[in-house]
Amino acid sequence: MEMTPLDEWMAAKIGLAGKDAPNPASLQDYQLAMLGKTLALARKNSPFYQRRLRDVDPHALKSMADITGLPFTSPGDLAASSLEMLCVSQGEIARVVTLQTSGTTATPKRIYFTLDDLELTADFFAQGMKALVKPGQRVMVLMPGPNLGSVGERVATGLGRIGCEAVVHGLVEDPGQVIEKINDLGIDCLIGLPVQVLSLARWPRKIAPGQIKSVLLSGDYVPRSITEAINRAWNCPVFNHYGLTETGLGGGVECQALDGCHLREADLYFEIVDRQGRPVEDGCQGEIVLTTLTRRGMPLIRYRTGDVSRFLTERCACGSNLRRLDRVRGRSVYKLEGIELRLDEMDEAIFQLDDILDFEVSIQRQDNKYLMNIGFWAVPGGGFYYGLDLAIREKLSKIPGLNQARAQGILSLNNVFSSSNKLFSNPIKRKIKRESYAQEH
Numbered sequence: 319m320e321m322t323p324l325d326e327w328m329a330a331k332i333g334l335a336g337k338d339a340p341n342p343a344s345l346q347d348y349q350l351a352m353l354g355k356t357l358a359l360a361r362k363n364s365p366f367y368q369r370r371l372r373d374v375d376p377h378a379l380k381s382m383a384d385i386t387g388l389p390f391t392s393p394g395d396l397a398a399s400s401l402e403m404l405c406v407s408q409g410e411i412a413r414v415v416t417l418q419t420s421g422t423t424a425t426p427k428r429i430y431f432t433l434d435d436l437e438l439t440a441d442f443f444a445q446g447m448k449a450l451v452k453p454g455q456r457v458m459v460l461m462p463g464p465n466l467g468s469v470g471e472r473v474a475t476g477l478g479r480i481g482c483e484a485v486v487h488g489l490v491e492d493p494g495q496v497i498e499k500i501n502d503l504g505i506d507c508l509i510g511l512p513v514q515v516l517s518l519a520r521w522p523r524k525i526a527p528g529q530i531k532s533v534l535l536s537g538d539y540v541p542r543s544i545t546e547a548i549n550r551a552w553n554c555p556v557f558n559h560y561g562l563t564e565t566g567l568g569g570g571v572e573c574q575a576l577d578g579c580h581l582r583e584a585d586l587y588f589e590i591v592d593r594q595g596r597p598v599e600d601g602c603q604g605e606i607v608l609t610t611l612t613r614r615g616m617p618l619i620r621y622r623t624g625d626v627s628r629f630l631t632e633r634c635a636c637g638s639n640l641r642r643l644d645r646v647r648g649r650s651v652y653k654l655e656g657i658e659l660r661l662d663e664m665d666e667a668i669f670q671l672d673d674i675l676d677f678e679v680s681i682q683r684q685d686n687k688y689l690m691n692i693g694f695w696a697v698p699g700g701g702f703y704y705g706l707d708l709a710i711r712e713k714l715s716k717i718p719g720l721n722q723a724r725a726q727g728i729l730s731l732n733n734v735f736s737s738s739n740k741l742f743s744n745p746i747k748r749k750i751k752r753e754s755y756a757q758e759h
């Protein structure tokens with residue numbers, strides 16, 4: 319097994335000579351220096367940070383642990399003050415990403431990147447993807463593109479630098495047509511969203527056995543049941559990537575040990591905090607907080623991502639010292655009278671069924687009760703539709719939160735039906751749909 323390529327990348331970024339691997343002390347010195355530069359830039363050029371960091375003494379930061387003395391930044395700040403967070407003139411901005419925050423009336427978040435910021439993303443992608451591809455491979459990128467700065471374009475640029483050929487296809491709409499293209503072009507690696515790549519693995523028309531050498535899945539979270547199904551279908555390693563627009567797309571990527579994402583710590587500093595914003599002990603679950611260390615356009619300082627995960631404490635089997643992030647939990651949670659219904663738990667259960675391509679959960683309030691409906695998309699032809707609804711009900715009966723809500727008489731699983739007219743509900747942000755005025759968090 320090869321060590322994560324991020325080890326060498328980080329050593330070069332830190333300026334370590336020759337074969338020295340980055341160790342916690344050298345990484346911390348580097349991160350502290352970069353944090354100091356980021357704070358100085360933010361206080362000098364951004365009206366938002368001038369106010370927010372007014373009482374902060376940058377000389378008081380003696381170690382990265384002292385970062386807890388800095389105030390948080392929230393998605394609300396990004397929605398309300400993004401232009402004031404800029405540290406460069408708007409003329410230097412090469413890409414703006416607008417993201418809808420939760421709630422239909424909420425102001426969107428805007429995140430700005432300079433060309434240098436975009437370059438850092440391509441560099442991270444190039445290095446991180448060395449874990450899954452070798453020069454000469456042909457990779458299909460099933461992500462939005464190909465505009466400058468889009469994830470598809472940045473991944474393709476990164477792949478080009480390490481000698482791979484990249485085809486940016488965009489999102490999958492017709493799996494059969496994509497499979498034909500994969501076969502025609504001799505594609506041997508796929509990068510895409512979990513449900514979308516799963517549809518290719520389960521489609522009746524097959525890719526030749528042994529053709530796909532590796533897969534990289536990225537998205538807001540990656541269900542284990544999907545990773546395992548793809549691994550079984552193609553008998554190839556399935557790597558996981560963690561990233562958000564706010565991380566500059568790339569955030570962390572698995573090495574060949576396939577056991578948690580090594581983080582992009584030359585560009586980003588990660589913390590895990592509890593609900594009150596206090597740091598948790600290593601290994602404990604909490605919210606991921608990130609600070610950009612090298613971004614110029616719009617630095618983020620202690621940004622609360624809303625994503626939940628934990629640092630893995632055991633050393634990685636690849637031998638690297640670099641920290642790893644466990645699987646990120648799904649964000650779609652529906653609260654019924656204090657009981658959590660989680661889409662990630664339903665994903666783990668339902669995607670175990672070989673005939674399922676995708677499904678959508680909606681909850682409807684009726685008087686004092688909630689009705690759950692599930693529309694599913696089955697594998698055409700091969701799927702045996704009759705009985706799949708029962709199989710889904712059976713899988714769901716093993717989820718404790720759902721059982722609790724049903725036992726208390728608050729929730730009933732109303733309708734489980736096959737929906738054949740549409741394949742993907744929303745492949746990028748899958749979520750439990752609210753059909754009336756029930757409260758979603």
Ligand SMILES: [Zn+2]
Nearest residue numbers: 322573634636
């Ligand atoms: Zn590793």
